[in-house]
Amino acid sequence: MTIRANRQAYLVQVEGSSALNGVELAQxxxxxxxxxxxxxxxxxxxxYPLIEMPKA
Structure with missing residues (x-):
């Protein structure tokens, strides 16, 4: 997934564990x-919910 210019996203690891671009995220x-x-x-x-929105 690509976050375009002038956009931002916020991800929360609600359950389990993941790696996002090699960075490990725990619950x-x-x-x-x-x-x-x-x-x-x-x-x-x-x-994990991923919320994409315009940059603030």
Whole structure:
């Protein structure tokens, strides 16, 4: 997934664990994503909302 210019995304790892662009996220971790292509890999059964919006 690519977050386009002038856009941002926010991901919250609600359950399980994942790696986002190689950065490991455990349960309850969160990450802000700006202007980049992201690759999400679930490391265990995972649930995470990803919210994309205009940059503030």
């Amino acid at each position: 309850h971790d969160a990450m802000e994503i700006l202007d980049e292509t992201i690759v999400i890999k679930a490391c265990s059964q995972s649930h």
